[in-house]
Amino acid sequence: GQNIDQPTEMTATEGAIVQINCTYQTSGFNGLFWYQQHAGEAPTFLSYNVLDGLEEKGRFSSFLSRSKGYSYLLLKELQMKDSASYLCAAGDSNYQLIWGAGTKLIIKP
Amino acid sequence: IAGITQAPTSQILAAGRRMTLRCTQDMRHNAMYWYRQDLGLGLRLIHYSNTAGTTGKGEVPDGYSVSRANTDDFPLTLASAVPSQTSVYFCASREQGSGANVLTFGAGSRLTVL
Numbered sequence: 001g002q003n004i005d006q007p008t009e010m011t012a013t014e015g016a017i018v019q020i021n022c023t024y025q026t027s028g029f030n031g032l033f034w035y036q037q038h039a040g041e042a043p044t045f046l047s048y049n050v051l052d053g054l055e056e057k058g059r060f061s062s063f064l065s066r067s068k069g070y071s072y073l074l075l076k077e078l079q080m081k082d083s084a085s086y087l088c089a090a091g092d093s094n095y096q097l098i099w100g101a102g103t104k105l106i107i108k109p
Numbered sequence: 110i111a112g113i114t115q116a117p118t119s120q121i122l123a124a125g126r127r128m129t130l131r132c133t134q135d136m137r138h139n140a141m142y143w144y145r146q147d148l149g150l151g152l153r154l155i156h157y158s159n160t161a162g163t164t165g166k167g168e169v170p171d172g173y174s175v176s177r178a179n180t181d182d183f184p185l186t187l188a189s190a191v192p193s194q195t196s197v198y199f200c201a202s203r204e205q206g207s208g209a210n211v212l213t214f215g216a217g218s219r220l221t222v223l
Contacts, residue, residue: 004151031210042199042214043152087152091210096167099151 002026004100006088011106012078020073020086020103028093032064032071035087037102043087047073075105083107111136113215115200121221122190130185130218132200140203141183142167142212143175145196152199158183190222 003025012018024032031050035043049055049064049071061074073086085102092098113134122128134141139160144152154167158177172194174186183202187194197219201212 008149033210042216043212044214045211048211089152095210096154096157097152097210097212099153101149101151 002090002092002098004088004090004098006086006100006103008101009104009106011108012075014078014080014107014109016078017074017076018078018105020075020088020105022071022073022088022100024069024071024088024090024098024100026090026092026098029066030091030093030095032062033089033091033097034062034071034073035089037085037087039084046086078107080107080109113200113202113213115198115215115218117218118216119219119221121223124191124222125189128187128190128220130187130198130200130220132183132185132215133181134183134200134202134213134215135181136202136204136213137180138202138204138213139180141177142201142203143173143183143185144199144201145169146199146217147196155185155198187220190220192222194220195222196220 006022034046037043047062054063059076064071085104087102088100089097116131142157143155153169156175158164161180197217199217200215
């Protein structure tokens with residue numbers, strides 16, 4: 001079957017670094033996506049990986065290992081506004097997205 | 110402002126009633142989607158449309174129907190609402206053929222069925 005696993009909740013300190021892991025199993029693979037969702041709001045796109053390696057975009061970086069079915073989202077210099085849920089999603093052979101349940105990130109001062 | 114508009118924002122309705130959630134986009138995206146989001150679960154695809162005039166079933170289509178008469182509008186209908194359809198519903202779109210498959214979401218419709 002198709003499945004995405006990510007931690008339910010994580011806590012980190014303002015100014016620190018946090019890594020949110022995601023493992024996936026899909027029928028075919030067409031990219032790994034990370035979305036951010038603030039409470040009561042819609043998900044917004046953060047990053048996309050289709051090849052192995054690290055993609056850096058400002059304070060956020062995303063890593064993919066296709067052989068391991070593994071990705072992580074790295075957030076540096078954490079700010080209070082980074083408190084949100086982070087959704088991992090993998091594209092399957094039909095280009096449909098399979099979504100994880102999301103990781104709620106709590107930032108403490 | 111380009112984007113997706115959903116209506117209503119929030120609705121409470123009695124079980125057995127018919128309800129249509131509206132979704133309109135002005136980005137001329139070909140593909141549109143309806144998801145539901147429940148606590149502890151990932152976004153689940155209800156129905157999708159790859160282009161005007163075509164629709165397809167997603168992971169959880171039972172109890173829901175959609176239509177795609179034109180590019181911009183993609184309404185979701187609950188023919189006879191049941192309490193298990195209490196959820197937050199998100200409409201999304203993407204430009205067909207874009208390799209990155211990046212979705213743009215509407216603000217969501219919170220539905221409570223009593």
